[in-house]
Amino acid sequence: MNIQIFGTKKDHETKKAQRYFKERGIRFQYTDLREKGLSKGELRSVIQSAGGLEALIDEHCKDQDALALIRYISQDEKEEKLLANQQVLKTPLVRNGKQATAGYQPDIWKNWE
Secondary structure (H helix, E strand, O other): OOOOEOOOOOOHHHHHHHHHHHHHOOOOEEEEEOOOOOOOOHHHHHHHHHHOOHHHHHOOOHHHHHHHHHHOOOOHHHHHHHHHHHHHHHEEEEOOOOOEEEOOOOHOOOOOO
């Protein structure tokens, strides 16, 4: 297993995801989205495997202005705006090869083991 967790240090869901993998002795790589965001390729991979772009957007994020902008622009522009405004992503984003989830989803992760 090659687990990558993308999130923020203060996010409780990200901390819970890290604890989930630590408790099971599964090594993971953590990336803080505030320090180093997703690359275009990583974002596309997560979009494909997590159920589409809309599944990655956190409707309850703090930056409601960026969320409104992303919600109402054309589909072609959404990916670029999401790359520039990663604070609206649902965290944690967890990748295992070509599989990915958005949010805390231990029911899916247990099937990865």
